[in-house]
Amino acid sequence: xxxxxxxxxxxxxxxxxxxxxxxxxxxxxxEVEKTLKSGWIGTGPKTKRFEEAFLEYIGGKYAVAVxxxxxALHLTLLAAGVGPGDEVITSPVTFASTANVVEHVGxxxxxxxxxxxxxxxxxxxxxxxxxxxxxxxxxxxVGGVPCEVDKILSLARKYKLFVLFDAAHAxxxxxxxxxxxRLGDASAYSFYPTKNLTTIEGGAVITKRKKWAExxxxxxxxxxxxxxxxxxxAHGFVPxxxxxxxxxxxxxxxxxxxxxxxxxxxxxxxxTRKKICQLYRKAFVDNDLLGLFNEPKxxxxxxxxxxxxxxxxxxxxxxxxxxxxxxxxxIGSGVHFISLHLHRYYRKKYGFRKKDFPxxxxxxxxxxxxxxxxxxxxxDAKDTIKAVNKILNYxxx
Ligand SMILES: *Cc1c(COP(=O)(O)O)cnc(C)c1O
Numbered sequence: 001x002x003x004x005x006x007x008x009x010x011x012x013x014x015x016x017x018x019x020x021x022x023x024x025x026x027x028x029x030x031e032v033e034k035t036l037k038s039g040w041i042g043t044g045p046k047t048k049r050f051e052e053a054f055l056e057y058i059g060g061k062y063a064v065a066v067x068x069x070x071x072a073l074h075l076t077l078l079a080a081g082v083g084p085g086d087e088v089i090t091s092p093v094t095f096a097s098t099a100n101v102v103e104h105v106g107x108x109x110x111x112x113x114x115x116x117x118x119x120x121x122x123x124x125x126x127x128x129x130x131x132x133x134x135x136x137x138x139x140x141x142v143g144g145v146p147c148e149v150d151k152i153l154s155l156a157r158k159y160k161l162f163v164l165f166d167a168a169h170a171x172x173x174x175x176x177x178x179x180x181x182r183l184g185d186a187s188a189y190s191f192y193p194t195k196n197l198t199t200i201e202g203g204a205v206i207t208k209r210k211k212w213a214e215x216x217x218x219x220x221x222x223x224x225x226x227x228x229x230x231x232x233x234a235h236g237f238v239p240x241x242x243x244x245x246x247x248x249x250x251x252x253x254x255x256x257x258x259x260x261x262x263x264x265x266x267x268x269x270x271x272t273r274k275k276i277c278q279l280y281r282k283a284f285v286d287n288d289l290l291g292l293f294n295e296p297k298x299x300x301x302x303x304x305x306x307x308x309x310x311x312x313x314x315x316x317x318x319x320x321x322x323x324x325x326x327x328x329x330x331i332g333s334g335v336h337f338i339s340l341h342l343h344r345y346y347r348k349k350y351g352f353r354k355k356d357f358p359x360x361x362x363x364x365x366x367x368x369x370x371x372x373x374x375x376x377x378x379x380d381a382k383d384t385i386k387a388v389n390k391i392l393n394y395x396x397x
Pocket of ligand 1: 166191
């Protein structure tokens with residue numbers, strides 16, 4: 001049996017494989033250069049073009065580009081009128097900002113545990129958490145696997161609730177043949193460096209509600225009257241008025257320059273990540289030391305993350321030790337996510353105990369995300385497989 005690098009053996013590879021490295025081509029760089037030299041580097045025509053192109057890709061009604069998914073979620077909650085005294089139903093297995101924005105607007109996040117065979121919200125447990133204060137359901141398509149959208153939408157209809165999807169992982173995800181961003185009241189996207197499309201930092205809202213789109217656009221630019229970004233153009237100074245105290249959440253044309261080309265390459269990049277996921281799946285599907293999540297047969301996945309669940313009962317190491325051993329082999333990894341009910345702020349504020357959400361708690365200890373990005377080669381994926389197998393075999397309990 002080969003000795004893992006962490007025990008003094010030879011690492012599987014020499015250079016470190018970064019977990020989620022973005023792939024920026026010369027087209028993006030040229031476009032950024034052109035924008036920087038154009039004299040218009042803030043929010044302007046390229047941001048508009050990116051918004052239109054993104055909307056066309058998703059197939060929704062209205063799009064607003066902003067500077068992060070966090071901003072997109074925050075503004076959508078405000079547009080939906082969510083505020084103090086309201087409750088937002090969501091899952092704790094997500095990035096901090098999904099719940100943080102609920103706190104920002106003064107509402108209360110109400111967590112629902114995840115499903116058995118995915119990391120998404122368990123729709124069967126939503127109804128028992130709905131009460132008079134519930135205003136909106138905020139589910140996450142974790143890893144780009146779609147939630148049980150139909151059941152969520154029918155609950156929303158029954159109780160007259162809004163649905164905002166955290167689609168940070170789900171740009172290319174389809175549910176029953178439709179891009180998932182067309183479903184529900186709105187979806188929020190992230191263009192952070194590790195996501196499937198990057199604008200360095202960035203985000204967008206897709207919504208079918210015209211009023212929400214107008215409100216979000218207004219709030220993303222200080223709450224000053226429409227197209228205020230034009231106030232210093234050749235048309236001369238355009239007087240503007242503060243309509244409400246908004247935020248500074250606008251996307252810039254430099255970011256949009258990257259985004260326009262990333263969008264053109266989206267499908268090609270998707271195929272690369274799909275192949276990497278297929279390599280992983282084939283290598284691990286029969287391994288009793290780790291579990292894979294089922295792939296819904298009829299839905300198109302975004303392949304944003306490849307998450308495995310360690311079978312800790314059969315291993316002599318913890319998940320964190322497994323990740324350290326991977327790092328010694330020069331393979332990066334991540335955890336998506338440690339359930340928010342275990343994080344200090346939420347634990348203390350709401351008095352959560354570990355077993356309040358048993359599946360979220362179990363997943364928090366066992367899940368690891370293997371390297372997955374468009375900038376990876378198939379050789380990189382094979383190195384990862386080698387390293388994972390080496391570590392699992394060595395530490396089999
Ligand atoms: C990345 C991410 C976010 C936040 O995105 P930003 O663009 O960094 O604000 C929100 N939710 C989920 C599920 C994410 O993975």
